[in-house]
Amino acid sequence: MKIEAITLRELKIPLVHFFETSFGRTYTRRVLLFTLHSDGLEGWGECVAGEGPYYSEEYIEGAWDVTKRYLAPALIGETLQAGREVPALLARVREHRMAKAALENAAWDAEAQQKGIPLWKLLGGSRREIACGVSIGIQDSHDQLLQKIETELAAGYQRIKIKVKPGWDVEVLEKIRTRWPNITLSCDANSAYTLADEQHLRAFDRFQLLMIEQPLWSDDFYFHARLQRQLHTSLCLDEAIRSARDAEAAVELGACRIINIKVGRVGGFSEAIAVHHVAQRFGIPVWCGGMLESGIGRSHNVALSTLPNFKLPGDVSASKRYWKEDIIEPEVAVSPQGTIAISDKPGRGYDLRPALIEELTVQKEVLRA
Ligand code: OSB
Ligand code: MG
Numbered sequence: 001m002k003i004e005a006i007t008l009r010e011l012k013i014p015l016v017h018f019f020e021t022s023f024g025r026t027y028t029r030r031v032l033l034f035t036l037h038s039d040g041l042e043g044w045g046e047c048v049a050g051e052g053p054y055y056s057e058e059y060i061e062g063a064w065d066v067t068k069r070y071l072a073p074a075l076i077g078e079t080l081q082a083g084r085e086v087p088a089l090l091a092r093v094r095e096h097r098m099a100k101a102a103l104e105n106a107a108w109d110a111e112a113q114q115k116g117i118p119l120w121k122l123l124g125g126s127r128r129e130i131a132c133g134v135s136i137g138i139q140d141s142h143d144q145l146l147q148k149i150e151t152e153l154a155a156g157y158q159r160i161k162i163k164v165k166p167g168w169d170v171e172v173l174e175k176i177r178t179r180w181p182n183i184t185l186s187c188d189a190n191s192a193y194t195l196a197d198e199q200h201l202r203a204f205d206r207f208q209l210l211m212i213e214q215p216l217w218s219d220d221f222y223f224h225a226r227l228q229r230q231l232h233t234s235l236c237l238d239e240a241i242r243s244a245r246d247a248e249a250a251v252e253l254g255a256c257r258i259i260n261i262k263v264g265r266v267g268g269f270s271e272a273i274a275v276h277h278v279a280q281r282f283g284i285p286v287w288c289g290g291m292l293e294s295g296i297g298r299s300h301n302v303a304l305s306t307l308p309n310f311k312l313p314g315d316v317s318a319s320k321r322y323w324k325e326d327i328i329e330p331e332v333a334v335s336p337q338g339t340i341a342i343s344d345k346p347g348r349g350y351d352l353r354p355a356l357i358e359e360l361t362v363q364k365e366v367l368r369a
Pocket of ligand 2: 213260289
């Protein structure tokens, strides 16, 4: 595959319902899509950077700029045999993992099409269906949250995750557990607590949570390890795990018993697979995180989730939870049992809707040699 050109584009898509975490509320997702043009094929990748640098340091304009100035020029004109060759070509640029991931994943997307095999097989997956959970943001009221949980349970989702922060935690969890004593429940703090909250976090133990996700600083393992020793509930790291090396260090320290893998956060499919393998070697289950992806990123998350150590339900849920219309055909759909069936089609398994993509595009630039 000779990379002849790369298209950068930004779409603006309103969310069906706002999404609020401990770092802010999103009403409209700005979606960055990169397309690799090679031998008449188009490989697509989604850059999951946030609207602002709040989940991590990456953000839309920054990802666009580093891709245009440094990352795309390192790929254009190169001939690749496989998507896994991309990280080495981009390695000179430090960090910017979400931007790199979008390019690398686009190359895997093209490779799967070129070889005529499903992307999930190319990644080393084997599951024919994957288990789905939902991530429910902070709401305007407790009643609104309980209502949302009821809707998602009725839709079949196998695990409910709620966002927590100081002032939106114990009381909320208490109400959920009183109403649903036996559901699989977890929470995600997105780094909203500090060690001064240790006693407060110990109170979470009585809710029998599957896990508490990233309670402390986004770059920390050491204090998570200290906290894990004080809790019965398993900790899961999201933000802090940026590589397989991080995963190994965190697990050896005892900082978590579960890992959330987001392909954007770790810099692309190659590193996501490496994190998966490290966790598997240590007997640590993983699950696939989400970043409010459009159909491109969502289809890639579905493919990744077919690897064997994705043993817990992911935040990979149906397109219709996020979008009035998704940019892929068919949309990602979840069964009444809370699963997504894996397609045998070559490539990502979901076709694009080019007319809708054009209609939603607010900015586009084609880069060539
Ligand atoms: O921490 O998992 C997170 C969304 C944006 C930024 C960070 C996170 C999330 C989610 C949503 O929890 C997951 C999804 O449904 O895509
Ligand atoms: Mg998280």
